[in-house]
Amino acid sequence: MTMALAALRLITVLDPRHGLRADRWAVAILLVGCGTGTGYIGYIYDGEPPGVRLAYMVLAAYLTVCSVTDVQTCTVYDILQIPAAAAGAALCFCRPVTEQSGMGLILFGLLQYLVFMRLYGPGDVMAFQICALYLAAAGGDILTMLLHMAAAFTTLGAVQAVRGNINKKGNLKIPVPFLPYIAWGLLWFL
Secondary structure: OHHHHHHHHHHHHHOOOOOOOOOHHHHHHHHHHHHHHHHHHHHHOOOOOHHHHHHHHHHHHHHHHHHHHHHHHOOOOHHHHHHHHHHHHHHHHHOOOOHHHHHHHHHHHHHHHHOHHHOOOHHHHHHHHHHHHHHHHOOOOHHHHHHHHHHHHHHHHHHHHHOOOEOOOOOEOOOOOOHHHHHHHHOOOO
């Protein structure tokens, strides 16, 4: 929670027109995101070296803060991606990443930048890339990364269909923040 609050404070200092508010949705996202991250780390990674736990704390803070900023301002700040990507890359170096995971990471990155960049914003592409780093460090391959993507899109589609926000072509009538769906989908594949 401290990392997430510090990141949000940094945004308010660096961007005077940030548009962030301390409303009930922001508090709910912070509590759920940080609580889920802390519980997951404590349960799954008990006994791991402190560096591994720190890397997952950075991921939890990153996804939580990006979800708040995406929901409130439809913005994903590039500065948030640097520590999350660095922690994910360090995790890949700390754990033996298989050749299959490494190749999957490269192919997934190419798919994101060459194909999927047209479907959603660069912040979402980077979020998928950062999640892919953590999935590769956990032994995931390209199938795991694609399943994470599919879970995020399926959840987005289901929620938006219930809300009546999908047109006849299958596109969203009104764009919505995608980062919360990416974060939610990742829980099932770590």
